[in-house]
Amino acid sequence: MIVFAREPIFTENGRVFAYQLTFRDGIGNAFASSVAEHNLENSQTNKVSWTELLEGYQSIISVSFSQLLDDIPEDLTPEDTFFEIDTLEVNDDALINRILDLKKVGFRFVCSDKKRINDLTLKFVDYVKVSMNNVAPMDVSNLRSQTINPQLKIIVTDVQTHDNFDRCKPLMFDYYQGFFFLSRKDKPSKDLPASRLAMLDLISELAKPELNIMRIKSIFEHDATLSYLLMRFINNPMVNKSHQIKSIKHAITYLGEVMLRKFVAIVSLTHINEGNTVELLQVSLIRARFCELISSHKGDKQTALTSFLAGLFSLIDVILDRDIQELMQKVTLAPEIETALVDKKGELHNMIRLCIGLESAHWASTFASTAELSVSTEEAGDYFLQAIRWANDFSIPVSKDYPVTKVR
Template structure:
C-alpha cells in the first residue's frame, strides 16, 4: 500500500517536523488509493512497501481520503494515534459524510479539512474539525486575516500550505498559524556573502578529504581527534544500527578496517554537513541525507565510479545553499571538492541533473517527472520507487542518531 508514495513535511513554529502529508501515486489527487487484495499482495511481494513508521519516521501522517472511502471503505487498521484523516472534498452536500466523520472521530482520529476559509462556523462539520489547512500561495493575507479569528478562538489548529519562502513563513507565523507546509526551509534565508567562520574550517578540510580518490587516514585522524564533538559524532554515526548491526566501532582506524575507505568517506562528508548546518532545521539535513543515499544508489545502478563516492556527495551537498544561506557558486570557492562534484552541484552534469529532477519528482509527488526520468535513464519506475524508499529508511535511521545534536531553534 505504501510502496508508491511521496511525503511533504509539515513543520511547527520552531521548524521541527510535526507531520508528513503522504501523497499516493495511485490515489486520486494524491489521496488514499483503492487497491484490491490481489494487487496489494503483489505490491508487498515485489516492491517491498514501507509501513507508515518507515515512511513518516515515527511522525504523524496526514492522509487524504475521498468521500466514498470515508463512508464505506475506511481502513480501520490505521492507527488514530499517528494518522490525521484529511477530507478530499469540501463537505457541502455529500450524503452520509457527516455521519462517517462522526464515526471516524469516535475511533479516535483527528480530522483535517483543506482551505475552508469561507466555511461557516455554523456548518454541521465545523465542531468535528481539528485541523484547518489554508493555501497561502496566492498571498490572500487580507482575506485570511479577516477569517482567521474564528479558528484561533477555537481548539482548531491551523496549517499554512504552500509556504515556499521565509517571508511566507514569517507572515503566517505572525498571523497565528500553528504549522507550515512547503519547502521554504530548503531555500536560502538570506543571500549573505560571507566567508565560512574559522570554527568551521575543520569541517571544510574533512569535506575536501571525502571527495578525493586518495585518503590520508593520519591527516583525517588529526582533524577529528582535535575536536571532541566530531570524534563523538563520527563514532555515533558509525555505530548506528542502520549502518552497522554487528560490531562496536571504537576508532576511525577500526571503522576503516571494518567498513572500507569509500563508506568512511561518506560518513566523514555526512558528519561535516551535519555540523555545518547545525543552526538550520533538522528536516533540511534529513532531505540532504535522503538525497545522498538515493543519488548513491542511482550511481551504483548506472555503474558509475564509487571512489570517491560522487553520487553520495552530490546528493548530500545539493542543499548547501540553503544550509549556508549563500549562492552555491560562492560556497564552492571555499570547499576543496572534486571537480566532478563541483560541476554537478553547479548544474553542469547532464547525468546528475537527471538525478536532481528525479528526486524533486519524488519530493513533490510530480509523478510525470518520475515517469519522464525513468524513460530517460532506462530504469523501471517501480524500481526507482524502491530505491527512493531505501533512501528514506536510511535517512530516518541516521536522522535519529543526529537529532539529539541539534538544539531547539529560537523563534526570531
C-alpha cells in the same frame, strides 16, 4: 507501482510536525484520477508501509468520503494519522457518524480552503488549511471565532520561500506547509564561521583519490563532538553487531574507506547545518542514498560513492546560504559533482533532479528524468522509498538530533 511525495509541515521553530502524503499512478504518464481515492488504495496494493515511510512522524492523507466509509488500513495508527477531507455540503448522518467514530479512537481531521469552509465542517475538523495566497489576518481571526472547537489549529499552505514564511509569522498560524526550507534566504550573513570553514576543508579531503587517514584521525581526536558522533555511530547495532569499539583509530579502521568517506561527509554536513531545520539534512540523506541506488542500478558501482556525495551536497548552497559557485572556491569536490551542482548538467544532475521531482510531487519532471536515466517509474519509486527507509534508519546512530518525531 505508484510514485509518491511527502511535503513537510513545520512548527514555527522549524521542527517537522507532520508530512502531507501524495500518491500518483506512476505507470507510463497516467495520473491518478482522484488523489483522495488513490492515496489509501495505492499505498496498500503497492506495499507501502506507513511505519517505514514516516518512522513515527504524523501524516496527513487525503481521503474521499466514499473512501472514509470503507475499512481503514490496519497500520494507520490514530495518534499519527490525519484525514484530509472536503467540505461537508450536507448533513449526511452516515458520514458524520463515521467521522465521529474515527475521532473517538483518536484520528484527527483536516479541511482545506479549496472550497468555502462552512460551519457544518468546522464542527468536526481539528485542523484547517488556508493558502497564504488568499488569506488575510481577519480571515484567520474569523476562522477561530467561527468554530465551537477552541483547539482548532490552522495550517498555512503554499509557503515556498523564506520571505513567505516570514510574512506568515505575524498572522499567528499554528503550522506552515511548503518547501521554503529548500530555498536560500535573501540576506546571508557576511562571513562563514571558522568552524564551518573547517568542515568545508574536511569535505575537501573526500575528493582526494587517497584519504589522509592520519589527518582525519587527528581531526576527530581534537573535536569532542565529532568523536562522540563517531563512537555513537560505530557502536550502533545497525552498523556494528559484534565488536565494542573504544578508540578513534579502531573505529576508522573498522569502517573502511567507503563508509568512512560517507560518514565524514554526513557528519561534516551535520555540523555546517547548525541553525537550520534538521529536515534539510534529512532531505540531503535521502537524495544521497537515492542517487547511490540509481548509480548501482545502472551498473556504475564504481561511481556509486560519487553519486552518493553529489546527492548529499545538493543542498550545500541552501545550508550555508551561499552561491554555489562561491562555495566551490572554498571546497573541492569531484569534477563531475561540480558539473552537477554548478552547471546543472550531466547524469548526476539528472539523478538529483529525479529525486527532487519525487520529493516535491513534480510528476512531469519525474517522468522526464526517468526517461533520461533509462529507469522505470516503478524502479524510481521503489528506490525513493528505500532511500527514505535508509535515511530514517541511518540518521539515528549518526546524530542525537535525528529524528525529532511527533511534534504536536
